[in-house]
Amino acid sequence: MPDFPIGGYDGGSVSVSRPMGRVTLADVAKAASVATMTVSRYLHGNPNISPATARKVKAAIDRLGYRPNYAARVLMGQPSKVIGLILPNLANPFFSLIAHCVQQTAHGRGYLVWIAATNDDPTSDLELIERMRDHHVDGLLLASSQGSNIPQEKMGGIPTVAIDRPLRGAGVDFVTVDDRAAAREAVSHLLQHGYKRIAITGIDAQIRPIQERILGYQDAMRAAGLPPLPYIRCDDHASALQICKTLRTGKRPVEALFPLNGDTSVLFLEAFEELRISIPRDLAFFSYGDIPLSRAIRPRLSAVQQPIEAMAEQATLRLLEQIEQKTKPSRARIKIPASLVIRESCGCTRSRSSRTS
Amino acid sequence: MPDFPIGGYDGGSVSVSRPMGRVTLADVAKAASVATMTVSRYLHGNPNISPATARKVKAAIDRLGYRPNYAARVLMGQPSKVIGLILPNLANPFFSLIAHCVQQTAHGRGYLVWIAATNDDPTSDLELIERMRDHHVDGLLLASSQGSNIPQEKMGGIPTVAIDRPLRGAGVDFVTVDDRAAAREAVSHLLQHGYKRIAITGIDAQIRPIQERILGYQDAMRAAGLPPLPYIRCDDHASALQICKTLRTGKRPVEALFPLNGDTSVLFLEAFEELRISIPRDLAFFSYGDIPLSRAIRPRLSAVQQPIEAMAEQATLRLLEQIEQKTKPSRARIKIPASLVIRESCGCTRSRSSRTS
DNA sequence: TCCCTTATTGGGAGCGCTAACAATCTAGTT
DNA sequence: AACTAGATTGTTAGCGCTCCCAATAAGGGA
Structure with missing residues (x-):
């Protein structure tokens, strides 16, 4: 049996219900x-x-x-006016906002967006790509799952733009936040407060944006003549608790914590509350990405603010251009600068805002 | 010009790029x-x-x-093995979790899910339905935007299941949370604490689930021999602040607040923090739906826990059954019971949990 | 008046696939 | 050996649309 779904056993001659009565x-x-x-x-x-x-x-x-009847149109090689958007996880506000913005942009240009999520399953990635291709999407916007490696021939020449995460293997355009600069700016800010032992934590470091943020952290530390601390992996509530306990013990306690992604920020905020760790008195804190409900949290969070709208719009427009102008992918790498929102969790007392280079 | 997008001006004889080289x-x-x-x-x-x-x-x-080539299959009346899922808003965790669960269930049965959001634009609803039909989705899962009224003939006999919100006009199956019972139980719980002046608030009350919750509130109040308070509309941060100020003033201040949807709960939690209102001392609070980051909030929130997974799964399975068995929609109304998570914001001091009828 | 150019319209063929039917082949029966 | 039921494979037509090319109608100059 093939690896794509089939119409089901038809007994050889069972009539399939044809969508009757539609006007042709x-x-x-x-x-x-x-x-x-x-x-x-x-x-x-x-x-x-x-x-x-x-x-x-x-x-x-x-x-x-x-x-x-788009099936007939498409069979003749006409465009379907649908683009596919494949995301790792719709429950993450970062990606659901991307979905929102892409749809907004594409819809204004007459395109529908077929959104699908892999739920962080790297094999699901490839299957979604293939099946969307089978259904003749005009182009693909991809935030590929962690670790998935898409061979160039699987893309089969369909216009594609990678968003947030690059596509290893396939040579396509790539639109991303300038994560390295953003992390560097955030850490620099923490350093200005006089903190010397600044720790970073987050999910699987294999993901490209996380790697970039780690580099940004190291840039800032080295520029200040300080040794970067090792990356601390944190996946769930339990490990956040565990990490909190170890951070403050030992002869040289950590002074500031910088989680490199939004989910991890949430995990630590929960842990701080549970362990009665006071921010920024016990520990300074800088969040990555805006957190839902962040206004209900005291102290207010200083955070890297990701330019999601701009990124989604750029990626969509580039894709549509490829589709409509039939231009080749330039393998361009577009980095969109992030901004810092400085509130109180980093140790500041008054709000102010700055923009990274 | 027609109201659906067309292939673009082809000059009468400009050759369209046919996806060449694909194996047939x-x-x-x-x-x-x-x-x-x-x-x-x-x-x-x-x-x-x-x-x-x-x-x-x-x-x-x-x-x-x-x-x-699915275009060719579908042109022959074969199923496309794609179902459409239309949601009002992907940024709302309630809906993004629905999306996740629907995809999970459908994928296991060999179906792809085409997710799209209307962003609360009621006209967008109808357009999405029509265009998904044009692309031959096998069935439709609809959480229609507020106020959209879908005429039966627009559905054109395509298998459809409404989820969370009923479809006025079209006679289709409808899977929902038993919101009325859930609200009744929550209010009953607040009444057991001795609160007599319990206020309800939330977004536009035209939406069916909100109406049901209001009814549940009224059920509980009347059963306790108390007059229900009028519904307070709250759409944004400013109005939440305003409402908070008025709630506690006057000769008979409100003792407990019950927002009827998750977004509004967040709005009030932010307002409480800003106005230094202490929960549950100044005001008891019962949230509707689980709030992201709720573990980082003190006191811990008592909340109606919506059975999103069960609802999404039920709806998907019913839809697939309609598609595959070619059964007529039974116009059934399936209500899935919610459960209450009792923590501290309602005035309780120890955690316990109960399930509604 | 006729012919030629340009604007407008029509007539097949065929995209890739599957339903219905026809054709062939096998083994079993009398 | 002739025949038949059943299993296996092939042939034809056409799904709704758009391509290519041909046909017609309309104007303009000789």
Whole structure:
């Protein structure tokens, strides 16, 4: 059996329910007493059509409630006007905001967005790509799951833009936040407070954006002549608690904590509350990405503010350009600068804001 | 011009880039020296095929890397194996969790899920339905935007299940949380604490689930012989602040606040923090739905816990059944009971949990 | 008036696939 | 050996649409 789903056993001759009764081009043509081609041309805005004919055709379309059959269009090589958006996880506000923005941008240009999530399953990635291709999406926007490696030939020349995470293997455009600069700025800010032992933590460091943020952290530490501390992996509530306990013990306690992603920030905020760790008195804190409900948290969080809208819009526009201009992917790497929102958790007492280079 | 996007002006004779080079059934058939029908039969798991032929066909498929062309399948009336999921807003964790669960369930049954969001634009609803139909989704899962009224004929007989919010007009199955019972239970619990003036607040009350929750509130108040207080609309941070100020003033201050949806709960938690209102000392609080980051909030929140997974799974399974068994929609109304998570914000001091009827 | 150019319309063919039916082949029966 | 039921494979047509090319209608200059 093949690895793609099939129509199901049909017993060899069981009739499949055909979507009956739908109005076709031929129906419209007959009603308007013209050739199907004329209707087709009208639909495509071909100017070589007399106003009188156009009116007749329009009337027939409206009267019959005609809708185009995209399967037939697409079979002839026409664009489907659908782009696929594959995300690792819809429950993460970072990605759901991307979804929102991509849809906004694409919709304004006449495209539908087919959103799907891999739920961090790297094999699911490849399957989604293939099946979306089978369904003739015009292009693909990919925030690939951790570790998935997409061979170039699997993309089969379909316009693709990677977003947030690069696509190893396939040579495509890549739009991302300038994570390295953002992390560097954040750590620099913490250093200005006089903290010397600044620790970083987060999820699996294999993911590209995390690697970039680690580099940014190291940049800032080294620039200040301080040794970078090792990256602390934190995946769940239990490990956050555990880490909190070890951070403050020992002869040289950590003075500031910088989680490198939003989920981890949440984990630590929960742990701080549970362990009655006072921020920023016991420990300074700098969050990565805006946290939902952050206004209900005291002290207010200083955070890296990711330019999600700009990133999503850039990526979408680049993709649509590739689709419509049929330009080759330039393998460009577009880095969008993030900004810092300085509130109180880092040790500041008044709010102010700065923008990274 | 029609109201659906068209392929773009083609000048009458500009050649459209056909996705060249893709392996077709005929290619496989030739490579395996059989008829195309034989390959098709193999793909559909037809048992009337000799093992030797099956092997030959499989080898050819693997060697050539054949993938089915769904446009052609669908044009013949075959199922597309895609279901559409239309949600009001992906940024809301309630809906993004629905998306996650639907995908989980559908994927296990060989279906892809086409997720799209209307961003609370009621007109966008209808357009998405129509365009997904144009693309031959096998069925539709709908959490319709507020106020959208879908005429039955627009659904055109496509299997549909409404989720969370009913579909006015179209007679389809409807899977929802038993919001009325959940609200009743929550209010009853608050009443047991001795609170008599319990206020409800939330977004636009036109939305069906909100209406049900209001009814549940009124049930509980009347059962206790108390007059229900009027519903307080709250849409943003400013109005939450305003409401907080008025709640505690006057001769008969409100003792407990019960926001009827998650977003509003967040708004009030932020306002409480800003106004230094202490929960539950100044005001008891019962949240609707689990709030992200709720573990980082003191006191811990008592909340209605919505059975999102069960709801999404039920809805998906019902839809797939309609699709595969070709059963008519029973116009059934399935209510899934919610449970209460009792923590501290309601005035309790120890955690315990109860389940509504 | 005729011919030629340009605007507008029509007529097949065929995209890749599958339903229905036809054809062939096998083994079992009398 | 002739025949038949059943298993296996092939053939044809056509899903709804758009391509290519041909056909017609409309204007303009000789």
